[in-house]
Amino acid sequence: MIAEALIVSAILFVIGVVGVLTRRNAIILFMCAELMLNAVNLTFVAMAKMHGVTGHVFVIMVMTIAAAEAAVGLAIVISVFRQFGTVDMSALRTLRG
């Protein structure tokens, strides 16, 4: 059961990485980051079956940080949209020389 859970977790993480690398919509990028965090949480829970409930505590911490990250990140997206009128990451090239 643990082996299958770990494989599912690896596949979900890689799907998130593919999303981050191939998309340009900032909101989709944030959602892919959430998917990666979820994959890591699945690893924590599966490992908690071997090593005791500390993994569950870690998952709760990760969820809290994910909520904070989503709130601040989406506020930045709103701010960027006000400034540039788009959330396309390749359009934000002010800092590129």
Added chain:
Amino acid sequence: MNRFYEFQFYLFSLIAIASALLFVTRKSPVPAALWLVNVMFALSGLYVMLDAPFVGVIQVLVYAGAIMVVFVFVVMLLNLGRSEISDLRGLGARLGAGLVSLALLANLLVVQRDRLPRAGLAPAAENVVTQVAASLFTDYLVAFELTSLVLLVAIVGAVLLARKRVTV
């Protein structure tokens, strides 16, 4: 592990992976968000089957109920729901992403294979929630209290960043 349990486990795994693939291939953010909610629900089922019922409930409440609502709210606020133009990067970036992801997947699978238990597992503890609470409020009390500070900072930061500026 009886047959029915195994069937349920594979079913939830399959739903999670299929929903994640559908999520990452949608063009518009709203269907993507809804498929991601589906992933969260399937993962919650997996958590319950892995003897983590509390984490499963929190997954539904916090991820599906709160975080994804914020995403959908921002999509609505910025009126991005109807973007049908593809936001895919160019061919070179996609090929690079494919190579990187294949290497990463192989790497993760090899690393995880070494972490698997050699012997059989101990039976599940009787009361996982009690153990989680005891661990959270004794060993990790400082981290737990610091989390509240992180949330406070995040609230203030989000309000400051998203506020309409009167003067720049």
